[in-house]
Structures are given as structure tokens and as C-alpha cells.
Amino acid sequence: MRSTRKLELSSLSFQEIPAQYFVEGFHKEAFIVKQLQEVSELQFVITSTEAELHSLYKNLCFLLPNRPIYTYIQEDENPWAILRFLKTLETASPETIFLLSIHHLRIAPSASSYKSNQTSITPNYSFPISVENFMLQKGYKPSLIVEGPGQFSIKAGVLDFFSPQNSTPTRCELFGDTVTALFSLDVDSQITMQSLLQETLWNKKSPIDNAETLLNYFPKNSCIWNFCPLNEINNELSSGHKNQNIIYLNQNSLHSQKLVEIPSSGKNLKTFTQKIKQKNILEKKVYLKEQIKKWNNKNIQIVLSSEKHSQSVEIKNLFLDINIPVSELESFSDISEEAVCIIQKPISCSFILEQEKLVLLKAQDLLSVKNIKSLRPQEQLKLQLGSISIDSLNPGDLVTHIQHGVGRYLGLKFMTISSQEMEFIHLEYKDKEQLYIPVYKINSIKKYIGNTSILDKLGNNKWQHTKTQVKKRLQDISFELLELYAQRKSLQRPAFTPSKELYKNVSAGFPYKETKDQAKAINSVLSDLLSTTPMDRLICGDVGFGKTEVAVRACARAIENNKQVAILVPTTVLAFQHHKHFFERLNPFSVQVETLNRFVPLKKQKEVIAQLKTGQVDVLIGTHKLLNNQLEYKKLGLLIIDEEQKFGVKHKEKIKHLKKNIDTLTLSATPIPRTLNFSLLGLKDINLIQTPPQNRLSIRTFINSYNKNIIKEAIQQEMQRGGQIFFLHNKVKNIELVSSEIKELVPTAKVAFAHGQLPENQLEQSMLDFANKKTDILVCTTIIESGLDIPNANTLIINNAHLFGLSQLYQIRGRVGRSNHRAYCYLLIPPQQNIDEKALERLHSIRDNTKLGSGIYIAQKDLELRGAGDLLGEEQSGTLNAIGYELYLELLEEAINQAKSNQTLKKQNKSISNITSDIEPDIYLPYPCLIPQNYISDIRTRLYYYKKISSIQSINDMDFLEDELRNNFCKPPVEVYNLMGLILIKNCAKTAGILSVSLKNTSLNLKITNNSPCAEQLIALIQKQPEKYQLSKSDLVKIEITNTQWEVVYQALQKLMSVD
Known part of the structure; x- marks a missing residue:
């Protein structure tokens, strides 16, 4: 001890x-x-x-x-x-x-105003006047939902209020005007959290006198x-x-x-840390060892501080290389007589207190500065979609296991194996056969998206045969796709000239600071235009996240280079909106912006078409009219497609023909599977705009049965704060009647209606009046679905919401919440027993996904609900249904990667069986590697993070995930770090062709495949260090290590892979 x-x-x-x-x-x-x-x-x-x-x-x-x-x-x-x-x-x-x-x-x-302006609320407290009047008297504002300081809500014997001195609201259960119980309230879920004995209500009408x-x-x-x-x-x-x-x-x-x-015995170690950072790794080790020896000779305690677990790993490895053991402790109160210890907690800088015989070293001061690389958009997207898919798994859902085929997911199960607690994914196959998969192998499981309900049989060759056939077919497809991609990349056009005055002026006219992702997307587009290969880029970002500004900048660059721009949109309303926006941004610089749609008079259309041919029109915005064969451009150089998924098959074929030899920029919040997957496979460039504009808030979304009181209350609440309301009713035949009913409900409101069958002038007037705040409520059809930008409209009521598709609901909801005010969306439906299961799932998905930047999730969920269909434009539905969409995509990616590495072979017959190994290494570590239930209790959330952890590839990835876990929960327990380490070991083993990794005392045992890529390096190590590396009679490779911590195992495998 x-x-x-x-x-x-x-x-x-x-x-x-x-x-x-x-x-x-x-x-x-x-x-x-x-x-x-x-x-x-x-x-x-x-x-x-x-x-x-x-x-x-x-x-x-x-x-x-x-x-x-x-x-x-x-x-x-x-x-x-x-x-x-x-x-x-x-x-x-x-x-x-x-x-x-x-x-x-x-x-x-x-002190007098502080005490006099507080009212103590306790159980049995009776309000002196009606509860509502009391709250109004104290300066609180009525609200449907209490979210911010100074709001209150009264519903069915319950008072919610948010006193400004509190960090959470309070819920009072009432009997008449008397409080019977008090609780703290969670803002996001609106669920009670903790019972309270007393709460203070501050008088908001009284200013703080300071x-x-x-x-x-x-x-x-x-x-x-x-x-x-x-x-x-x-x-x-x-x-x-x-x-x-x-x-x-x-x-x-x-x-x-x-x-x-204070005595002057304390001093900063800035000189020491500067010196050590300037040295190379060998010099650093010698210098550090000498300094530690000097401190040890003076009996000085050395305590290291790390901010992240990865820093602890690096520090321990650094000290291990100079034969100095480092003890990892929970806190400073645990320090002992041991020479060196490390605590994962930050300090401001390294310093020494000689009188107290203490050195505090900041880990960051000893380590080399690293350029932390963020994930490429394709990697980021792939990680998100994989986690989304697993996150949405419910017991009873079908999954595909890479080795065993289609099975049924039954949940997670804790089991004790060799005295270690482990968590398993429980699957069921044909004839009720059970299979338990360790959570670290979660990547071998994909959610099944397809059209089968037949389970495979364990141990049956049928699944392996199916997979082999699919791989052979995918080999051909991969060559075809790469050929198309190569053709596209082989096209040449003159590179754009560097930016000129027009681009600089247009950029300066943007009234906001670009978000981080938006700036990246703009720079990517600029870089594309400076190359000699036509651009083909997807900008994927949530509604209102700034995709249009990327398009505006691209326009300016094209016009500077004497090229015309065509902007293709799916609806006339969006055409109007874009024309207004692009005109305001570009017209001051003598750029001619025109629009073509069914509401533009014939005479004006002819005029625009003529000017397009002569080159007078710089930017043409329009619906499918832009795809008319009669249109002739003088020099079309850039095509911008907004919400490509809204166009039909025939229009998409025409788009494909139009974009052949020009730069193309596609904007989408919920991209179609084909476009999204081409981006995932690296066949299309992509940027994700996931950073919300500053002060943007998520949209509160509710599912309610149709109820006039709810409609009235929602409208009145929005009008009380000076906002406007969309009421979406998608039946033209009785939209006027509904408009009249809304007017009767709220007589003080100014109500207008709009739909696509209205005469041009009437539709335009209704839209303009609403945009100019002359009307409070716009009763409308889905004509508002795309692109309408009215920041003052922050309540949306959708009637018969169950009749809409998921992506469509998401697009419609994006019409509100485009400012720094909280927005509300009410999904009104008939009684739930009259609604089919898939419609309810769509509604729950849209309600539950209110987080800013959920467009990618919605696109994936929509794909699950509708089925994957014809993924790549060929009749692949049979192949895809046999193995499921996600595994199909993974195998296709493998085929493409293999084909890329064999470009010279092109369409030669080559077996696809060795595209990548199906190895899923077995890892046996003598300590628990899992997410404990007491850290994350919700099964879905645990699954989500098991998937995320399984995708880490480096210590850098580990840092990102550690930050996320800390932000969402708290510091991860040691079992989670062990699991992260196990995943790094597994990925390293897979790359090295290692079938299993196990530990016996300090002996690391590896079972290696015959064609392992590290075989030559291993032979060299056995010859060079026979005391450390051995090959046993049973073909096991044994490596002697200092201890069994995962960090040491990982380091040993990395050395195995990096031998010269």
C-alpha cells in the first residue's frame, strides 16, 4: 500500500x-x-x-x-x-x-430592493390574486412553453415560470390558486426533474438599482x-x-x-518548456531524462497535468521510452511519494515551487505542436450517417451482419466473460438461432434498408454466395463509375482569372460574418474555379445556413470571367425570392439579373431570351423553363441547381445534358441518395455547412390533434411578440374557407391566402404583403416550401401533416426560425388511430430532430422510410435488397477503392474477392471495455456512441470524441477510454492482417494471416530483437511488453507497422 x-x-x-x-x-x-x-x-x-x-x-x-x-x-x-x-x-x-x-x-x-423584490413560493403558498394576474403584475410574459427568463405558462392546473435568477424554470402544481408541489423543469424536454421545497420568484418589473x-x-x-x-x-x-x-x-x-x-521560491518554467519544444525527439528524451534526474536528486515531486486522455497517452509513452514510470491519478489529493505522476486536469502553465519541492508540468508544454486535421467532408458525412443509422435501431429491426447476413436486432445485453463485464449486440437469425456480437465489432453490423423480411440462417453458405455475387457485380459498376468520373475530370476549360473588383465588392456587401463552414465552402468553390477542370460540387447545408451566399460569390467570379450563370430552382416562389436576392446583391455593380417562370409575361420572356442570346443577361434564374431547348446562351459558364431532389426524372436528364461541359454547383438541405452517395464515394466534391448562423435557435416542434384552441393560442402568442404566422393547408379547393375560419378564430389578425393557381398579380401581392408585414397570417399551400425567407415569420402550423413526406416536412419547417427568435412548428393531424405507422414515424422523426443542422439525418431517415430504390441509376434494386443499402454502399466503396488502385487494368477481368479483407480481428484485453450504464443509461444513445467510437482511426479522433462526450455528459470513465483504445488496436490489427490480439501477463500474442502486410517487417524484428519478438510453434507471434495497458499494446502494434 x-x-x-x-x-x-x-x-x-x-x-x-x-x-x-x-x-x-x-x-x-x-x-x-x-x-x-x-x-x-x-x-x-x-x-x-x-x-x-x-x-x-x-x-x-x-x-x-x-x-x-x-x-x-x-x-x-x-x-x-x-x-x-x-x-x-x-x-x-x-x-x-x-x-x-x-x-x-x-x-x-x-439589500432592501433585493429582499423586497422576491416572493418565496413553497407548497401551500396561496397567490393573493389570480395566478395569471399575479404573474403579469410581476412583469412576466405569457407563453405556450417556458424557455427563457421572464416567461410563464398556465395549463390545466400547472404553472410554469422562469425566474431570472435561476438557470432552469420552475413548475408549480396548483389546486385553485394554491401551490401543492414544486419542481425544477428541463427546458428542452419540458419534463420535471427535481422536487423542490422552496423557490424564489423575482419581480421583473422592478429594475436592479445597482x-x-x-x-x-x-x-x-x-x-x-x-x-x-x-x-x-x-x-x-x-x-x-x-x-x-x-x-x-x-x-x-x-x-x-x-x-x-510570497517568497520568491516559485518560478515559471517557461525557459525549460521553450527549450524542450525546440528539440527533436531524441534530444528531447535526453534533455528530459537529465532534468527529471536533477529534480529527483532534490526530492522534488513531479506532477504532470494533461487536458485530454490522448496527452496522457503520449506523455506516458514519452516517459516509458526513457525508462521512467508514470502513475496515473484521479486528482491532486491522491499524489504519493512516487517520483512522477499524471492527472488529467488542466493547469494554466508549468511552474516549480522549490521550497514546497513541487514541479507542476503542463503536458502540452512537453509535446510537439501538432497540426490537428479536421475530417474531410466525405469522412465527416460517412461518420454521421453511420451513427444516425445505428441510433435509429429499434428491437425487431432488421440488420445485416457482414459475415452472417440478414438478422433481427433484439437489443443490447451485458454478459460476464472471463471475469470481465462486456456488452453485446443481440441478434436473432432463422429458426430462432441467437448471435451475440461484442460492441467493439459494431461496424460489422449495418441497419438493413431494403425490401425483404426473410432472415438468413447461421452457418449457411447462401449468404456467402450472395455476397460474392454482389461483389462481382460491384466490380463492373466501380469501373464504369470511375470511367465516368475520369471523363468528367479529363474535361478542360480555361482557368478563371484571379478575383477582381466585382468579387471584392460583392463579398463586402454581405452583411454578416461568414460562418466557419460557409467560409470553407466559399474557398473550395474559388479553388475549383481557378483549376482547369469544370467544377462539380455539392454544398450540403441546413435551411437558412448560408448556401445562397456561396452561390452569390460563385456568380460574381463567373461574371468577372465573362460567363453567364443559370440558376435552376424547383418553384416559382423560390425563383421570385432568388431574383430579389441576387438582384439586390449584384445589380448595384451593373450585373443584369433576370428571371423566367410561368408568371413572367410572354413579351418579357421573349425579351429575356433575346438578351440571353446576345449576352446582355448575366444571371438567369428560373424553374424548368431554363431547360427549354429553345434557350440559347452566348457563353454559359456556371449552372447552379437549388434543391435538385425536387426535379422529376425527365428534368434531371436535361440537367445532366446541360451541365456536361460547364461548372456546376448543387445546393441542398436534404440531398437525394444518388447525389449524396456519389459524394460519399469521392465521385463528387462536397462541402458541409453545419455551423448555424450566430444566435440561431432550433425550432420547437409539436404533434397535436387538430384543435381550434391550440391554433388560436399559437397565433396569439406569435402576434403578441410582433411576429407572423404561416398556416399551411394544402387543398386549393377550400383554402379560402380555411382562411375565413382562421380570421374568425383571431378577429384582430390580418389574414391572406396564397396558392399556385392564383392569378400572377394576386399571388405576388399576397406574398409581398406578407413579406412587408402588412398581413399577420398567410394561409398557403406548399408553394412556400422552398427558399422563402421571411425572418419575422416564426410560427408555422401545418394542417394534415401526416400527408407530407419527411424531407418535404423538413423543407417546409425551414420557412420559420430564420432569425434570432425562437420559432414554433405545430403538426396538426386527425386522431392517431386513423394514421398509418410510417406516417407517424415521419412525424416523430421531424419532431425529434430539431437540432440545428439535421438535414443530413432527415435525408437518411427519408431513405429508410421510402426504401433505397435505384441507388446508382441502374436496375440494382434486386442486388441492393439482397444485402441492404448500407452494406451495398460499403462494398461499392471497397470496389471503387480497389479499382482506383488498379487504374491501368481498367475493365480487365479481376477477381473482386480480395478487394479488402473481411477480417474482423478478435481483441482480448484483461479489463472492461464498454460504455457503463451509469454513464449513458439510454440504449439508443449508447448504441450511437458505440458506433462513433468504433469509427475512430487515430488519437486525434479520440480527442474530438472525448470533447463531445464531456460536453454532453461529463468526463468519460476509464472503461470508455479502454474501449477507444481497443478500437484503435482493432483498426491497427485489421490493417496489419492480424486475426486476433490477446494478452497473457506481459506477453502480447498475435495471430497473423499468411498474406499479412507486416510479415516482412515482423521477420526483421524477430531477427533484430529476438528477446522481445518471437514466433511460437503454433504460429503465434509473441511480443514482450512492459505492462498490459492498451496504450502499450497500441504502441507495440504501431511499431510493428512502421519498421523500415
């Missing part, structure tokens, strides 16, 4: 804690740790800046892992933050440490550690601030406070 070493930091000797300590010197937080450890009163630490506050927070969390530490940062846009701080202060436990910057002390409400300082609220027996330099305090006090007499007691008493000067 190791002895725990208590860290002794220099301490003050004092009889009584004074009101304030003014502390100066290096690393003040380390110096006062001892004081903070030994007193139980509330502690307040005051810093000069918020940057220092953040640094201090990191270091104190590291040094005092068991103490609650609270930082207060005043949010300029949130005047109620001070109330939240005061509430936390009131309920804080005695050992709490509060961190504030000097500027936070200046403002606080007076008449006092926060110091007045500090308890008298608390201790204040003031880290602000004395000269800075003097400057603050002499600056004439109205509260100068109460910020630091007063100027005269300042000098009577205790000034603590």
Missing part, C-alpha cells in the same frame, strides 16, 4: 482571519492552498482581470479537487447574472471558494484574498468611482490590511 504524501505549502501564522489579505508574488494560488485547506469559512478571491480569473480557476481546481469553486462572470447581455450569483452565495456551503474580478465588485442591488457593492453581501466571517496589485487598487480608488468608499472598505483603511508577500 503506497503512502500518501501530504503536500506542505508555505503558510501564514495568524491568530485570526482579517477581512482582507492583499497578496503579491508569483503563483499566489499555490501559496494560499494551505490556508484554504485549513479554514472552513467562505473564501473570496479577487483578481485584476477575467483572464487571470480563468487561469486561477484552472489551477485551484487542480490543486483543490475536493473544494467547490464558483466563478462569477458578469454577462453584459444578461443583467440578471448578479441575481444568480447572489442566490448561489446564499445557498453556498462553508467550504466554497468564490472567484471574482475586481470589476465585479462595483455593482449589486441594494446601488451597492458585492462586498456588502460577503458574510462577516469570510476571508478575502485580494490578488490585485496595490497600485491597481489605488488607481481604482482614485478614479472617482461613486462607490469608492465601499469597494475596499476605504482609502485610509487600506494600509491597515494585511499585505502578504
Whole structure:
């Protein structure tokens, strides 16, 4: 049993804690740790800046892992933050440490106004007047759903309110005007979380007077550690601030406070870390070993701090190479006499406290700076779609296993194997045969999307025969596809000239800052246009995420190069919208933008067609009229297709012909399977715009039976905040009647209606009036589906929502939520017993997927519901149904990759059986590798993350996933890190042609295939280091390793693959 070493930091000797300590010197937080450890009163630490506050927070969390530490940062846009701080202060436990910057002390409400503006709500509290009037009197606004501070909602004996000093709303169950029970409420799910004994309701009508300082609220027996330099305090006090007499007691008493000067034993290790970063790996190891030896000789404890698990892995490997063991500990309170230990918790920088015999080293300071590469769009998309598919699995759904064929998914099951708890995927096959797949092999399972309900039989050769036949067919298809791709890439056109004034002016006219993904997409398009190969790029992004701006920039570049632009859209409304937008952006620079659709008068159409031929028209926007053979362009150079999935088969054939020799840019929120899969297979360039515009909020979506009260309430709520409403009724024959009914429901509203059969002038007027806020409600058909952009319209009511397709519902919902206001979508349906199962699944999918950027998910889910059909434009439905869409796509990708590596062979007969190995290595590690139930309890969510974890390929991927898990849950437990490590080992083994990896004590045993790509390297290692690498009589490769941690196993396999 190791002895725990208590860290002794220099301490003050004092009889009584004074009101304030003014502390100066290096690393003040380390110096006062001892004081903070030994007193139980509330502690307040005051810093000069918020940057220092953040640094201090990191270091104190590291040094005092068991103490609650609270930082207060005043949010300029949130005047109620001070109330939240005061509430936390009131309920804080005695050992709490509060961190504030000097500027936070200046403002606080007076004690009298703070107390008088609070109402204590408890069970049995009776409201003095009606609940609704009471809430209105206190300044709260009525809302259907309570989401933000200052809102309230009353429904069927329940009051929800969001008091501004709280981080979550409160739910009160009522009997009349009396409270019977109190609960905290989850904003997103609107489900009660925790029972409460008391809650405070703040009077929102009363402004915060800011008449006092926060110091007045500090308890008298608390201790204040003031880290602000004395000269800075003097400057603050002499600056004439109205509260100068109460910020630091007063100027005269300042000098009577205790000034603590920290001994100069502490120093930053900046010089050391700079030196070590400049050295190559061999020099670094020698230098580090020498320095560690010097510190050890002085009995100095070395504690390493890492922010991520991957840094811990790298550090341990680095120290392992210089024969220095590193102990991994949970927290600073666990440190022992061992020379070197590492804790996964951040500190601000590396430093040494010689008097306390302590070195704190930040892992990042010892490691080489890495260029972290983000995933390519194709990889990102593939990872998303795979996780989406698994995430939507329900018990009873069909799946395809790469080795065993079509089976039925029955759920997840925990089992104990060789004393280790493991989780398995439970599958059922023909004749009720059961199969349990370890979760680390989840990649061998695909959700079945096709048209069969027949299960395969385990151990039957039929599945292997089917798979072989499919692979042979896919070999031919892969060559055909690559040939088409090569033909496209072999086309040449003059490269565009560099950007000129027009492009710069158009870019400068964009009123927003480009999002990260939007900027990437624009740069990709610019790069395409500078090459000599015609562009063929898909911009995939959610509705309202900025795809149109990418098209505007592309237009400007084409026009600069004397080329005409055709913008093809599926609806007349979208044509109007785009014409307005492109005209506003381009016309000021003498660019002629025109439109062609059925509402353009014949005379004007002839004029536009004539000007198109002479080159006067620069940009032509239109519906399928643009595909008319009579149209002649003088020099068409760029085709932009918006929402390609809306066009019919005949139109798509014409589009294919039109785009043959010109640059093509396709924009879509929910791309069709063919386009999406060409992008996945690397046969089409793609950009994903998944970064939402700043302050964009998700759309709250509800499924309700048709109810006039719900319609009335939704409309009134939107009108109360000055917004507008779409009411979608997709039957032209009675749309006027519905419009009249809406008017009767809400007599104060101005109601108009619009549909495609209206005369041109009437339709245009209805749309313009709504866009110009002259009407409150637009009763309309799906004519609004694509492209309509009215930021003030933030409530959408869809009548008979069960009659719409999933992608269509998603597009329609995108008409609202295009500003920084919360938007609402109500899906109205008849009683649910009258609706088929697939329609309900569509509605639940649209309701549940409100996260910004869900378009890709919706496209995939729509594919599942409709069936994959003719994926690649050939009659492949039989082949696809035999194995399922996802496995079909995976095998096609393998075929294409193989064909790419054999370009010179082209269509020569080549067996496809060796496209890639079907190896799924078995990995046996002597510790649990899974996601514990107490970390993620929901089975679907666990499946989703099993899939994500199974797709990591590098330590870098591990970092991204660790961040996601931390953000969504908390720090992953060791079992999850073990699972990530196991996946890295499995992927490495698969690449190396290793069938199994197992551990016996410190012996790593590998079973290797005959044609393993690492065979030659392995022979070289056995000859070079026979004491470490051995080949047993049973053809097992044995490697001696230092310990059984997965990091060591992974490092051993990497070395096996990297031998020269």
C-alpha cells in the first residue's frame, strides 16, 4: 500500500482571519492552498482581470479537487447574472471558494430592493390574486412553453415560470390558486426533474438599482484574498468611482490590511518548456531524462497535468521510452511519494515551487505542436450517417451482419466473460438461432434498408454466395463509375482569372460574418474555379445556413470571367425570392439579373431570351423553363441547381445534358441518395455547412390533434411578440374557407391566402404583403416550401401533416426560425388511430430532430422510410435488397477503392474477392471495455456512441470524441477510454492482417494471416530483437511488453507497422 504524501505549502501564522489579505508574488494560488485547506469559512478571491480569473480557476481546481469553486462572470447581455450569483452565495456551503474580478465588485442591488423584490413560493403558498394576474403584475410574459427568463405558462392546473435568477424554470402544481408541489423543469424536454421545497420568484418589473457593492453581501466571517496589485487598487480608488468608499472598505483603511508577500521560491518554467519544444525527439528524451534526474536528486515531486486522455497517452509513452514510470491519478489529493505522476486536469502553465519541492508540468508544454486535421467532408458525412443509422435501431429491426447476413436486432445485453463485464449486440437469425456480437465489432453490423423480411440462417453458405455475387457485380459498376468520373475530370476549360473588383465588392456587401463552414465552402468553390477542370460540387447545408451566399460569390467570379450563370430552382416562389436576392446583391455593380417562370409575361420572356442570346443577361434564374431547348446562351459558364431532389426524372436528364461541359454547383438541405452517395464515394466534391448562423435557435416542434384552441393560442402568442404566422393547408379547393375560419378564430389578425393557381398579380401581392408585414397570417399551400425567407415569420402550423413526406416536412419547417427568435412548428393531424405507422414515424422523426443542422439525418431517415430504390441509376434494386443499402454502399466503396488502385487494368477481368479483407480481428484485453450504464443509461444513445467510437482511426479522433462526450455528459470513465483504445488496436490489427490480439501477463500474442502486410517487417524484428519478438510453434507471434495497458499494446502494434 503506497503512502500518501501530504503536500506542505508555505503558510501564514495568524491568530485570526482579517477581512482582507492583499497578496503579491508569483503563483499566489499555490501559496494560499494551505490556508484554504485549513479554514472552513467562505473564501473570496479577487483578481485584476477575467483572464487571470480563468487561469486561477484552472489551477485551484487542480490543486483543490475536493473544494467547490464558483466563478462569477458578469454577462453584459444578461443583467440578471448578479441575481444568480447572489442566490448561489446564499445557498453556498462553508467550504466554497468564490472567484471574482475586481470589476465585479462595483455593482449589486441594494439589500432592501433585493429582499423586497422576491416572493418565496413553497407548497401551500396561496397567490393573493389570480395566478395569471399575479404573474403579469410581476412583469412576466405569457407563453405556450417556458424557455427563457421572464416567461410563464398556465395549463390545466400547472404553472410554469422562469425566474431570472435561476438557470432552469420552475413548475408549480396548483389546486385553485394554491401551490401543492414544486419542481425544477428541463427546458428542452419540458419534463420535471427535481422536487423542490422552496423557490424564489423575482419581480421583473422592478429594475436592479445597482446601488451597492458585492462586498456588502460577503458574510462577516469570510476571508478575502485580494490578488490585485496595490497600485491597481489605488488607481481604482482614485478614479472617482461613486462607490469608492465601499469597494475596499476605504482609502485610509487600506494600509491597515494585511499585505502578504510570497517568497520568491516559485518560478515559471517557461525557459525549460521553450527549450524542450525546440528539440527533436531524441534530444528531447535526453534533455528530459537529465532534468527529471536533477529534480529527483532534490526530492522534488513531479506532477504532470494533461487536458485530454490522448496527452496522457503520449506523455506516458514519452516517459516509458526513457525508462521512467508514470502513475496515473484521479486528482491532486491522491499524489504519493512516487517520483512522477499524471492527472488529467488542466493547469494554466508549468511552474516549480522549490521550497514546497513541487514541479507542476503542463503536458502540452512537453509535446510537439501538432497540426490537428479536421475530417474531410466525405469522412465527416460517412461518420454521421453511420451513427444516425445505428441510433435509429429499434428491437425487431432488421440488420445485416457482414459475415452472417440478414438478422433481427433484439437489443443490447451485458454478459460476464472471463471475469470481465462486456456488452453485446443481440441478434436473432432463422429458426430462432441467437448471435451475440461484442460492441467493439459494431461496424460489422449495418441497419438493413431494403425490401425483404426473410432472415438468413447461421452457418449457411447462401449468404456467402450472395455476397460474392454482389461483389462481382460491384466490380463492373466501380469501373464504369470511375470511367465516368475520369471523363468528367479529363474535361478542360480555361482557368478563371484571379478575383477582381466585382468579387471584392460583392463579398463586402454581405452583411454578416461568414460562418466557419460557409467560409470553407466559399474557398473550395474559388479553388475549383481557378483549376482547369469544370467544377462539380455539392454544398450540403441546413435551411437558412448560408448556401445562397456561396452561390452569390460563385456568380460574381463567373461574371468577372465573362460567363453567364443559370440558376435552376424547383418553384416559382423560390425563383421570385432568388431574383430579389441576387438582384439586390449584384445589380448595384451593373450585373443584369433576370428571371423566367410561368408568371413572367410572354413579351418579357421573349425579351429575356433575346438578351440571353446576345449576352446582355448575366444571371438567369428560373424553374424548368431554363431547360427549354429553345434557350440559347452566348457563353454559359456556371449552372447552379437549388434543391435538385425536387426535379422529376425527365428534368434531371436535361440537367445532366446541360451541365456536361460547364461548372456546376448543387445546393441542398436534404440531398437525394444518388447525389449524396456519389459524394460519399469521392465521385463528387462536397462541402458541409453545419455551423448555424450566430444566435440561431432550433425550432420547437409539436404533434397535436387538430384543435381550434391550440391554433388560436399559437397565433396569439406569435402576434403578441410582433411576429407572423404561416398556416399551411394544402387543398386549393377550400383554402379560402380555411382562411375565413382562421380570421374568425383571431378577429384582430390580418389574414391572406396564397396558392399556385392564383392569378400572377394576386399571388405576388399576397406574398409581398406578407413579406412587408402588412398581413399577420398567410394561409398557403406548399408553394412556400422552398427558399422563402421571411425572418419575422416564426410560427408555422401545418394542417394534415401526416400527408407530407419527411424531407418535404423538413423543407417546409425551414420557412420559420430564420432569425434570432425562437420559432414554433405545430403538426396538426386527425386522431392517431386513423394514421398509418410510417406516417407517424415521419412525424416523430421531424419532431425529434430539431437540432440545428439535421438535414443530413432527415435525408437518411427519408431513405429508410421510402426504401433505397435505384441507388446508382441502374436496375440494382434486386442486388441492393439482397444485402441492404448500407452494406451495398460499403462494398461499392471497397470496389471503387480497389479499382482506383488498379487504374491501368481498367475493365480487365479481376477477381473482386480480395478487394479488402473481411477480417474482423478478435481483441482480448484483461479489463472492461464498454460504455457503463451509469454513464449513458439510454440504449439508443449508447448504441450511437458505440458506433462513433468504433469509427475512430487515430488519437486525434479520440480527442474530438472525448470533447463531445464531456460536453454532453461529463468526463468519460476509464472503461470508455479502454474501449477507444481497443478500437484503435482493432483498426491497427485489421490493417496489419492480424486475426486476433490477446494478452497473457506481459506477453502480447498475435495471430497473423499468411498474406499479412507486416510479415516482412515482423521477420526483421524477430531477427533484430529476438528477446522481445518471437514466433511460437503454433504460429503465434509473441511480443514482450512492459505492462498490459492498451496504450502499450497500441504502441507495440504501431511499431510493428512502421519498421523500415
